[in-house]
Amino acid sequence: xxxxxxxxxxxxxxxxxxxxxxxxxxxxxxxxxxxxxxxxxxxxxxxxxxxxxxxxxxxxxxxxxxxxxxxxxxxxxxxxxxxxxxxxxxxxxxxxxxxxxxxxxxxxxxxxxxxxxxxxxxxxxxxxxxxxxxxxxxxxxxxxxxxxxxxxxxxxxxxxxxxxxxxxxxxxxxxxxxxxxxxxxxxxxxxxxxxxxxxxxxxxxxxxxxxxx
Amino acid sequence: xxxxxxxxxxxxxxxxxxxxxxxxxxxxxxxxxxxxxxxxxxxxxxxxxxxxxxxxxxxxxxxxxxxxxxxxxxxxxxxxxxxxxxxxxxxxxxxxxxxxxxxxxxxxxxxxxxxxxxxxxxxxxxxxxxxxxxxxxxxxxxxxxxxxxxxxxxxxxxxxxxxxxxxxxxxxxxxxxxxxxxxxxxxxxxxxxxxxxxxxxxxxxxxxxxxxxxxxxxxxxxxxxxxxxxxx
Numbered sequence: 001x002x003x004x005x006x007x008x009x010x011x012x013x014x015x016x017x018x019x020x021x022x023x024x025x026x027x028x029x030x031x032x033x034x035x036x037x038x039x040x041x042x043x044x045x046x047x048x049x050x051x052x053x054x055x056x057x058x059x060x061x062x063x064x065x066x067x068x069x070x071x072x073x074x075x076x077x078x079x080x081x082x083x084x085x086x087x088x089x090x091x092x093x094x095x096x097x098x099x100x101x102x103x104x105x106x107x108x109x110x111x112x113x114x115x116x117x118x119x120x121x122x123x124x125x126x127x128x129x130x131x132x133x134x135x136x137x138x139x140x141x142x143x144x145x146x147x148x149x150x151x152x153x154x155x156x157x158x159x160x161x162x163x164x165x166x167x168x169x170x171x172x173x174x175x176x177x178x179x180x181x182x183x184x185x186x187x188x189x190x191x192x193x194x195x196x197x198x199x200x201x202x203x204x205x206x207x208x209x210x211x212x213x
Numbered sequence: 214x215x216x217x218x219x220x221x222x223x224x225x226x227x228x229x230x231x232x233x234x235x236x237x238x239x240x241x242x243x244x245x246x247x248x249x250x251x252x253x254x255x256x257x258x259x260x261x262x263x264x265x266x267x268x269x270x271x272x273x274x275x276x277x278x279x280x281x282x283x284x285x286x287x288x289x290x291x292x293x294x295x296x297x298x299x300x301x302x303x304x305x306x307x308x309x310x311x312x313x314x315x316x317x318x319x320x321x322x323x324x325x326x327x328x329x330x331x332x333x334x335x336x337x338x339x340x341x342x343x344x345x346x347x348x349x350x351x352x353x354x355x356x357x358x359x360x361x362x363x364x365x366x367x368x369x370x371x372x373x374x375x376x377x378x379x380x381x382x383x384x385x386x387x388x389x390x391x392x393x394x395x396x397x398x399x400x401x402x403x404x405x406x407x408x409x410x411x412x413x414x415x416x417x418x419x420x421x422x423x424x425x426x427x428x429x430x431x432x433x434x435x436x437x438x439x440x441x442x443x444x445x
Binding site for chain 1: 274275278279280281282283284286287290291293294295297298377381382383384385387388395408409412413415416419420423424
């Protein structure tokens, strides 16, 4: 296995990072809404949020991706497979992130919120200054592992014809007849990306902890 | 609806049923072996020499840091490649899709289960182990009477989650043509040009299996709650 082949894998990993990065961000935005729905006191909204999370956490991502891929054209949306893949990944990760956020918000100690109330903070100020920062601090490790999970799962978009690291590895493996070194190299590239993400996660945790007991 | 039900009879029905059974076999054996190996890894890392701990930690990190699909490709296509490059057909291990699937699931599961058990070992308060020694329990009794029951309670929820994750990963095995549920339903969906329908039904079946597994897990948790210790 030559350096040129390895370089092709590294280049393709840029697309993997792009697709998973975009999906994580879109997923986080969706997750904030779903989390708010789940924590809402309106019964129907809360149950809707829970159903959404249960469905996307209860079905294989491979099937979600294929479903989105075939469903979009059927309802008249002819989007490229890359967009379909990003939609599928975003929907899936939004459910996991929503569940993580819900756990975080629910473990913010009640005493903190009562204290904020006593100090005369408005509901908004109490959310922005107390609930949000504490919840973010509590959920950062879990959000980092979810980002790593999604990066790994993004390899599944290769089955709907999207070009990224795994697709490239598969093509190279069949054109060079060297599956073992090429898939091992692809695994190595994933591992390096994930170690970097984990490192950033730890940095973010440390930054969030600064100034807190 | 009648047309949907017609798939459940005759040849199609038999294929779907065999796919469902294969999925369950892969799931049960994969997560069973994964849990056993995971436990052994956790024990070896805790009680074994430092070197073994490092080697196992590195292996676990590699498995947890790479996609399941890439691992499966490596297992499935790597064996024949080794044969060709070594030039000796008898000396190499070539796995059929099903074997590669079981092996892949067990290895992937073992890495994650071992981390759960490791966290479980660490979460047991030292005082409980010291108390067991003080009242005269030997090492084996401490393990079977104190550590394991407490740990079961601690790791049960995350073990159920992990087992559910492995069920969902079995669908990935259809990519290397393991004849499990998704593979069989795919064939019918392709033949009748009914992709959305077949994937919707697949999603619902997996969802049901996951919810059943989650409910069983919660029931087990309730039954075992007598082992729960008070958190200080």
